[in-house]
Amino acid sequence: MADRLAHLRGSVDAALDGFLRPDAEIPPLILEAARYAVLGPGKRLRPILVLASGEAASGHSEGLMPAACAVEMIHAFSLVHDDLPALDDDSLRRGRPTVHVKFDEATAILAGDALLNLAFEILATQPGATGQEGARLRAIAAVARAVGLRGMIGGQVLDLEFEGKVGTREDLERIHRLKTGCLITASCVAGAILSGADDGAIAALERYGRALGLAFQITDDILDVTGSAEEIGKSPGKDAAAAKTTFPSLFGLEASRKMAAEQVDAALGAISNFGARSSALAEIARSIASRRS
């Protein structure tokens, strides 16, 4: 099964590469920056969730690869802008210089913009598994809501405001839900919608995505304490240095591990009715609990 996730990751990488081919109409430097941002080492969690959610809903993931690539591009866009000097000012990401360090700030800003926009172009032009126009519009709307002021971008704003201030569990979970959880959840929802899932199945996959997203973020916070730069591909200890409120800083490592495990269980519970079709989603949830990077 780990082989299967690795195989999906390889298919996603090949498809992403196909959407970002050199072209006489595209200025070469910006394309190089966009490719650098998207095609570097990565877990491809969100695109795999699109594919695996489609499989849970319909038994297969055919036709979902464009949407899978779109959510990964949006994820890459958010990282590129989040790393900028005016925001988190990160110089290392996935073990490599961040885009504005490797290229320059203007290129990083515009490459991020281009990736966000390309995601919507792909969602609007590439048919989903069902090919139904209404489903494609609903999927675009779900993704756009997850990215916007009530989602990821709103979470980035709150995260900047929050830095250095002690908060409550509610504050912390809200930021994580917005900043990371919304796009993870939207990946599951979009995969389900584009596969023709009914409302009950979409709601179940939404619950799965929400629990998975929170589990993912709690383990991220834990890894910032316990991981090495080599393992996590970015500077560890950054949260503590910034006096950032995290799950470990609020609850300690042991309680945080327990909370992550509870969310993994909740994710598995949400997909219990899908049977064997949800085996990939179950494997993803279990891999969160044991993640080292």
Place this chain on the structure above:
Amino acid sequence: MADRLAHLRGSVDAALDGFLRPDAEIPPLILEAARYAVLGPGKRLRPILVLASGEAASGHSEGLMPAACAVEMIHAFSLVHDDLPALDDDSLRRGRPTVHVKFDEATAILAGDALLNLAFEILATQPGATGQEGARLRAIAAVARAVGLRGMIGGQVLDLEFEGKVGTREDLERIHRLKTGCLITASCVAGAILSGADDGAIAALERYGRALGLAFQITDDILDVTGSAEEIGKSPGKDAAAAKTTFPSLFGLEASRKMAAEQVDAALGAISNFGARSSALAEIARSIASRRS
């Protein structure tokens, strides 16, 4: 007729305000920055083109206001990011401090991101005049293509690379077509598509948009030479100070004025078959020739 364009502008402003209302879920500062970017003084050329193109195609502009607001949000996004210190480093826009000066760089970057994303959310969720899902997908695709690496963002990249270098008329027209022309053209095309126009009408409005966009940009270059800061709402003489290649720097003022007039004529020619339905589009084209801001 000037009254009618002013009336349309007022309706657009009211609708834009409605899409950016305070809300407990949205961090107040980012919303304030987004409102500042979008709701400041502006010509509202692109949204009015959506409405007027729909009217030319179908005789009315009902149901097109959400799409009109979406293209204005994309225009505002592009200005906010273009003004950033890492790009054009402009401190004055439409007579007011630019967003990163009034707020800060992080807020400007994220407000721009949010506006681009909100535009697609609106296009995906708000029905067009025809309400046909296929037309809405086509309109989203047309707008996304106009914004992307083969459009506006590609033009911004080329413009940064170009600065200070002498170029040919072909280079100059290419940059303007991408940076300004594509979104102006897409506004016409989206209005036509969402109004149920046939392919011939869409192509005519595309030709109109392309000529209008070029006329608009040539007059922009002329105003940078001849206008006052008060009139044009930004620092004049900036192009010359940056040794930027412009229409006046390549051809002189008189020839540039003639070229702008030719493009206005081409725009009027493209819509000659629409009759009285295209009176607003004709008025817009004629207003370009006499623009002072």
